């Protein structure tokens with residue numbers, strides 16, 4: 103994928119805009135693409151036909167031909183009409199941020215559940231576009247569909263086929279969810295098992311932390327969205343006769359596209375049964391506060407904000423030279439660690455133990471009542 107990035111600033115301050123474009127570059131790389139050029143435009147309100155101005159469209163068209171790009175990626179979400187019009191003018195594939203995220207997800211999904219969820223998100227994103235697709239774009243979605251009658255429009259046929267597939271996927275996902283729920287039920291009810299969910303912005307170090315805590319090889323990569331399937335691991339504390347189940351989850355991003363939010367709701371739903379949430383934060387990142395807020399907003403959407411949360415401030419080794427420089431954490435719900443160096447992991451173990459004991463005690467109280 104040889105890409106040109108089109109950054110439209112819709113009134114963000116320069117720092118935020120810069121961060122948005124950097125993240126988009128990261129997404130292109132995660133989709134195994136290279137960024138060959140960037141084009142910017144300031145625009146308060148989008149042009150209904152092209153989002154950007156006609157002059158910009160021409161500029162991009164020439165740049166695409168000049169440097170041989172095959173993809174143009176926008177930092178904003180485009181309407182079906184805009185995609186269609188831009189595709190007519192520019193000889194490259196036009197992607198918006200959601201398309202890009204979906205492409206990455208497509209490549210990464212491994213389990214049947216994740217694959218179905220990505221397909222569902224993709225189809226839901228395509229649905230409103232079908233009517234507006236012209237020419238080459240049509241071949242992108244399902245082939246070999248039967249027509250109902252001679253008078254039926256191609257758009258109608260495709261819409262119907264997509265809707266059928268969506269319904270089928272939803273049924274299959276429900277079935278998988280039911281099975282998973284059954285498996286979870288046994289452990290939820292157990293006073294000796296603490297359920298912990300790892301959440302956080304993509305690339306914050308969730309999988310690294312899971313590895314450190316459980317010493318297992320989880321796929322770790324300096325890429326956005328390395329983890330797409332939820333993975334579960336155990337920690338055993340024989341001294342207190344408790345076990346902890348830790349679930350790694352898909353990373354969050356700002357403005358998570360609705361289609362993805364919906365499709366991955368099932369995955370994130372695993373966090374619904376959690377007794378404790380570990381929110382992993384990369385404090386070496388200049389934008390960590392913004393990212394933290396993004397994650398907290400999503401937790402709120404999932405109605406998880408009531409659960410106890412520990413903020414795990416990770417990658418401190420990138421900020422201080424050695425472990426001796428670690429300062430005591432200010433509050434009980436914050437802990438500064440380095441997942442890769444293993445700093446403060448013992449303290450994190452202590453926190454987990456404390457919660458495991460507390461769960462057992464509360465469960466006991468409930469039984470007495």
Ligand SMILES: Nc1nc2c(ncn2[C@@H]2O[C@H](COP(=O)(O)OP(=O)(O)OP(=O)(O)O)[C@@H](O)[C@H]2O)c(=O)[nH]1
Pocket residue numbers: 302303304305306307308309310311321322323324325326327328329330352353354416417418419420439440441442443
């Ligand atoms: N220096 C340093 N690097 C870290 C630390 N923890 C994680 N990393 C690096 O950060 C990158 C991302 O780590 P992952 O564990 O894959 O992050 P993740 O949150 O699981 O990412 P996604 O699955 O993509 O959402 C990798 O290159 C890790 O080696 C840390 O404590 N210190």
Ligand SMILES: [Mg+2]
Pocket residue numbers: 308309310321328329350
């Ligand atoms: Mg991961």
